[in-house]
Amino acid sequence: MKPLDDSSGFFMVFLPMLQIKNLSFGYAKTEVLNQLNFNVNTGENLAIIGESGSGKSTLLKLIYGEYDLEEGEILWKDTKILGPKFNLIIGYDFMKYVSQEFDLMPYTTVEENIGKFLSRFYPEEKKERTKALISVVELEAFAQTKVKHLSGGQKQRVAIARALAKEPEILLLDEPFSHIDNFKKQSLRRSVFNYLKGKNITCLVASHDKNDVLGFADQMIVLDNKKVVAKDTPKNLFNNPKSPLIASFFGEYSLIKNDIFYAHQLQITDHSDFKATVVSSYFNGQNWMIEANYNNQTIFIEHDKKIEKGLEIPFKIVS
Ligand code: ADP
Ligand code: MG
Numbered sequence: 001m002k003p004l005d006d007s008s009g010f011f012m013v014f015l016p017m018l019q020i021k022n023l024s025f026g027y028a029k030t031e032v033l034n035q036l037n038f039n040v041n042t043g044e045n046l047a048i049i050g051e052s053g054s055g056k057s058t059l060l061k062l063i064y065g066e067y068d069l070e071e072g073e074i075l076w077k078d079t080k081i082l083g084p085k086f087n088l089i090i091g092y093d094f095m096k097y098v099s100q101e102f103d104l105m106p107y108t109t110v111e112e113n114i115g116k117f118l119s120r121f122y123p124e125e126k127k128e129r130t131k132a133l134i135s136v137v138e139l140e141a142f143a144q145t146k147v148k149h150l151s152g153g154q155k156q157r158v159a160i161a162r163a164l165a166k167e168p169e170i171l172l173l174d175e176p177f178s179h180i181d182n183f184k185k186q187s188l189r190r191s192v193f194n195y196l197k198g199k200n201i202t203c204l205v206a207s208h209d210k211n212d213v214l215g216f217a218d219q220m221i222v223l224d225n226k227k228v229v230a231k232d233t234p235k236n237l238f239n240n241p242k243s244p245l246i247a248s249f250f251g252e253y254s255l256i257k258n259d260i261f262y263a264h265q266l267q268i269t270d271h272s273d274f275k276a277t278v279v280s281s282y283f284n285g286q287n288w289m290i291e292a293n294y295n296n297q298t299i300f301i302e303h304d305k306k307i308e309k310g311l312e313i314p315f316k317i318v319s
Helices: 056-064 110-115 123-136 152-164 182-198 234-239 244-250
Strands: 016-027 030-041 045-049 071-076 095-098 170-174 202-207 219-224 227-232 253-256 259-262 266-268 275-283 288-294 297-303 312-317
Touching (some): 016 202, 030 071, 030 202, 030 219, 110 123, 123 152, 219 244
Parallel strands (some): 045 202, 170 202
Antiparallel strands (some): 253 259, 275 312
């Protein structure tokens, strides 16, 4: 048997395709991002999370080449991403970016907006492709509607479809479902993210909504205080949130003896050394979220019934 050598193509290595190296950036005098380092593999879905103002949009804009870096570099495969100082036209063919303020052509239809960048020399293909993209963002009923007559959420869906029209290698999405109503959100997330996976398109998704991340992201990074404070799978970060900030992204939590517990990890019981006083009960669909006071701290316990304010509840940790 012939031994395999490197030229056989058998030794597939996962080379990081997007590389962020020592990236620092600020607007005027205020530094926003300091010494960021991370990689993203081909076809991976990376979620970028962090509080409002933590620099998620800034990071996406830097990766797109909208600003010049102060320090560090960004590479997509062998291409170094350059900002406006070194690049006359912002952006690259292999990358698309859907900003929080999507800019569409208001006086033309959904179909025309999406098809705009497809070649008119192949009318059949153009028609097919536009139709497929309209169905990815579930806008079949609005194909012939002028964009100016659409709602914010519908416009957002047109912007996503348009970014996909030319099949980028990498897609940057800034809070892509923020304007879309809850009736549609989950099915649209599945449709868009499954489409990207199927085409092996790398995507970076800035979000502050756990539902954009859980079930879809392969990796997530957490931005805080100008730094990447965590990078791991959503499952690992959910199961082992290293800080209250990370826990708060996933749900209500309590700090007990310096440990973080989600509401479902605390349980009301008959007798316990832990006793809290009920402040309020909130119905959350499946259960009730009991807000209570424990040692002068607010804690949250999930429970199957509402509990009157002021009652003392013994509770235990069940995680
Ligand atoms: P996020 O998307 O996480 O909410 P941004 O990247 O939009 O955060 O903003 C990060 C910080 O940079 C904020 O403090 C914001 O006020 C500031 N900032 C954003 N855009 C600009 C700009 N064009 N000029 C000056 N400061 C800006
Ligand atoms: Mg933003």
